[in-house]
Amino acid sequence: EAGVAQSPRYKIIEKRQSVAFWCNPISGHATLYWYQQILGQGPKLLIQFQNNGVVDDSQLPKDRFSAERLKGVDSTLKIQPAKLEDSAVYLCASSLVTGQKGHEQYFGPGTRLTVT
């Protein structure tokens, strides 16, 4: 079974530029998550989708971050414009939608973003 795929793996941009990350979850996983992991910290949830609907985006900085999951499968996270403090690893995860299994999240390798 293929895991969660993410691209690119690394990205370096200047502040005020825009950037987009892509995630393809495990087949059959209805729930998709985007996390931000700043160096030295644990992952922090940015946004959670169930199918193509948003379940939780309370910690997403909506003035500069956006995310979509149009067909309920893969997803894109965008930052525009980027700030220095956005330098982090962006992790995508997926899980089944129901019951206890819904808490078992499977993570992709992440995208390491450096904003200069």
Place this chain on the structure above:
Amino acid sequence: AQSVTQPDIHITVSEGASLELRCNYSYGATPYLFWYVQSPGQGLQLLLKYFSGDTLVQGIKGFEAEFKRSQSSFNLRKPSVHWSDAAEYFCAVGGGYNKLIFGAGTRLAVHP
């Protein structure tokens, strides 16, 4: 509010020694608890999980964890550490809508 505390930022052990990583949580109801491991440049891999029942749970790679409700703890243990266990370890508690709240992590170094 739900939260997870991992008191130890860095731990160094010798290869073959036993290991215990501490995790304390704050959650109003019976928690779902998890341990994940992250190797350099990699995503997080699930080591083990607790939902209910037996408070001692076994995971992959020889790890186990014990849920202690009275202490609000879910400590991770391994009887004999291997050099390949060097990584960062994250404890997490499950919240509403399948949300996970992570601790800040413990970085494990293994001396030969």
